[in-house]
Amino acid sequence: MATEQELSDFLKSVEKRAFKRSLYHVRDEEAALDIVQDSMMKLAEHYGDKPPAELPMLFQRILSNCTLDWFRRQKTRRALFSNLSDFEGVDDDAGDFDLLASFNGDLDTRETESAEDVTRRTQIFHQIESEIAALPIRQREAFLLRYWEEMDVSETAAAMGCSEGSVKTHCSRAIQALSRALKAKGFLPP
Numbered sequence: 347m348a349t350e351q352e353l354s355d356f357l358k359s360v361e362k363r364a365f366k367r368s369l370y371h372v373r374d375e376e377a378a379l380d381i382v383q384d385s386m387m388k389l390a391e392h393y394g395d396k397p398p399a400e401l402p403m404l405f406q407r408i409l410s411n412c413t414l415d416w417f418r419r420q421k422t423r424r425a426l427f428s429n430l431s432d433f434e435g436v437d438d439d440a441g442d443f444d445l446l447a448s449f450n451g452d453l454d455t456r457e458t459e460s461a462e463d464v465t466r467r468t469q470i471f472h473q474i475e476s477e478i479a480a481l482p483i484r485q486r487e488a489f490l491l492r493y494w495e496e497m498d499v500s501e502t503a504a505a506m507g508c509s510e511g512s513v514k515t516h517c518s519r520a521i522q523a524l525s526r527a528l529k530a531k532g533f534l535p536p
Contacts, residue, residue, distance in 0.1 A: 352398045356401045356405075357389070360405060364382045364385065364409055365378055367490050368381045368382055368413060371483065372416060377416060381412045385412045386405075389405050402501075406501075406505035407504065474524075481523060487516070489516070491506065499514060
């Protein structure tokens with residue numbers, strides 16, 4: 347059984363990645379924060395007594411379900427209030443999220459990199475980030491779980507609620523799409 351400290355340490359370790367994953371899906375910073383917070387609360391309330399080794403899979407599943415619930419609520423809201431949409435403002439703040447601001451690298455390279463290198467790296471991160479955001483939802487989810495969260499195929503399948511074959515297909519398609527898009531922008535593998 348996980349202690350309060352183990353649960354707290356786990357939640358601290360996944361909060362930034364979970365936020366980024368949610369932000370890729372919903373493209374709204376406030377909604378992504380709400381989804382992550384709801385997911386963390388549900389894990390603590392319903393599964394806080396589980397062994398620490400089970401927490402990552404449970405949390406990923408809860409996060410996926412909370413994200414799907416958000417999309418369902420948005421769909422319902424749009425259906426109910428479609429006539430009032432002319433009175434709502436458009437919020438484009440989701441595009442202002444900065445990958446480098448949330449990156450916690452272990453090395454301080456400010457003294458060894460030139461301003462040109464830093465700028466080039468920033469531009470590359472932004473282009474990669476925009477291509478990941480452009481992936482279809484299931485491909486993006488599989489890609490982020492496999493390569494961002496470093497889950498294996500079976501863990502990813504359990505978190506997404508699909509077969510291992512579906513995970514492999516989604517990941518393969520995501521990698522092909524990213525490869526094509528980045529090659530078109532002039533990025534070539536080393």
